Amino acid sequence: MAAAPPIAPAPATPAAKERRATAPSLRLVADTPARHTLTYLMLYVLLIGGTVFAAVSLNAMAASRSLQAHTLEREVTVQERDYAHLLAEVARLEAPSRIRAEALQMGLVVGGEPTYLFLERQLAADEVVGEVAVGGEADRLKPVLSVSR
Numbered sequence: 001m002a003a004a005p006p007i008a009p010a011p012a013t014p015a016a017k018e019r020r021a022t023a024p025s026l027r028l029v030a031d032t033p034a035r036h037t038l039t040y041l042m043l044y045v046l047l048i049g050g051t052v053f054a055a056v057s058l059n060a061m062a063a064s065r066s067l068q069a070h071t072l073e074r075e076v077t078v079q080e081r082d083y084a085h086l087l088a089e090v091a092r093l094e095a096p097s098r099i100r101a102e103a104l105q106m107g108l109v110v111g112g113e114p115t116y117l118f119l120e121r122q123l124a125a126d127e128v129v130g131e132v133a134v135g136g137e138a139d140r141l142k143p144v145l146s147v148s149r
Contacts, residue, residue, distance in 0.1 A: 092098065
C-alpha cells in the first residue's frame with residue numbers, strides 16, 4: 001500500500017495575507033468559571049455514607065426480626081409438645097377403666113338393675129278448683145301451682 005501524497009496548503013490569497021498581518025497573534029482568554037469539585041466530592045461522600053448506613057441499619061433490623069421469629073418458633077414448638085402431653089393426660093384420665101378403679105377406691109359399688117319409684121299422690125287442688133281460663137284458653141296448671149303446700 002502506497003502512502004497518500006501530502007496535501008499541499010492552498011495558496012494564500014491576498015485577503016488572507018492582509019487579515020493575518022492585521023490580526024494580533026495573541027488574544028486574551030476569559031477566566032474559566034470556578035469548578036465546585038469540593039462541593040461535589042462532599043455530596044458524593046454523604047450520599048455513599050448514607051447508603052452504607054441505610055444498608056447496615058436494614059441488615060440489623062432484619063437480623064433482629066429473624067431472632068424474634070426464631071424465638072417464637074421455639075416457643076411454639078414447646079407449647080405444641082405441652083399440648084400433646086396434656087391431650088394424652090386427658091385421654092388417660094377419661095378412660096372408663098380408670099374411672100371405675102377410682103370409684104371402687106372411693107367406696108362406690110357397682111349398681112344392679114335400675115328400679116323406678118312411682119308416686120301415687122293427689123293434690124288438694126285437683127278436686128277443689130277446676131280449670132281457670134287465661135286469655136280464652138283453659139290453664140290446667142295454674143290452680144295447682146297457686147296452692148300453697
